[in-house]
Amino acid sequence: MIGDLDNEVSKHIKLIREAGGIVNSIVIATTRGIVKRKNKWNLAENGGSLNINKSWAQSFFFLQRLGSVKRKGTKAARKLPQDIDLHKANLLRIVTQIKEQHNNPNELIF
Structure with missing residues (x-):
C-alpha cells in the first residue's frame, strides 16, 4: 500500500519490538512520520490516497506483512503482589530521600 516505504516502516517497527516495546498505535504514528518525511502528499489529508488509520495498521501489522501475531495479555499481570x-x-521513602537531597519543592513531585 505504501510501496517502497513498506520496508522502512517494517524495519522501524521490528526494531521497536526487538527493544521490548509494545507495538500498537505506534504503527500509525511511525508510518505517518515516515510518509510525511518522504512525501507528505501521499497522505489522504494532503490530497493523496493513503489513509493511515487503525484498520490500515492492523492490516499492515497483523495480516502477515510483518509476520506477527496478535497476542493477548495474561491475567497474571492484573494481580497485585x-x-x-x-x-x-x-x-x-526513595522519593522523599531524593526530594530532600535535591531540595525539590512539593509542586514538582507527582
Whole structure:
C-alpha cells in the first residue's frame, strides 16, 4: 500500500519490538512520520490516497506483512503482589530521600 516505504516502516517497527516495546498505535504514528518525511502528499489529508488509520495498521501489522501475531495479555499481570504495601512504602521513602537531597519543592513531585 505504501510501496517502497513498506520496508522502512517494517524495519522501524521490528526494531521497536526487538527493544521490548509494545507495538500498537505506534504503527500509525511511525508510518505517518515516515510518509510525511518522504512525501507528505501521499497522505489522504494532503490530497493523496493513503489513509493511515487503525484498520490500515492492523492490516499492515497483523495480516502477515510483518509476520506477527496478535497476542493477548495474561491475567497474571492484573494481580497485585502480596507485599504491595511494602513496595509502596519503599517507593515513598526513595522519593522523599531524593526530594530532600535535591531540595525539590512539593509542586514538582507527582
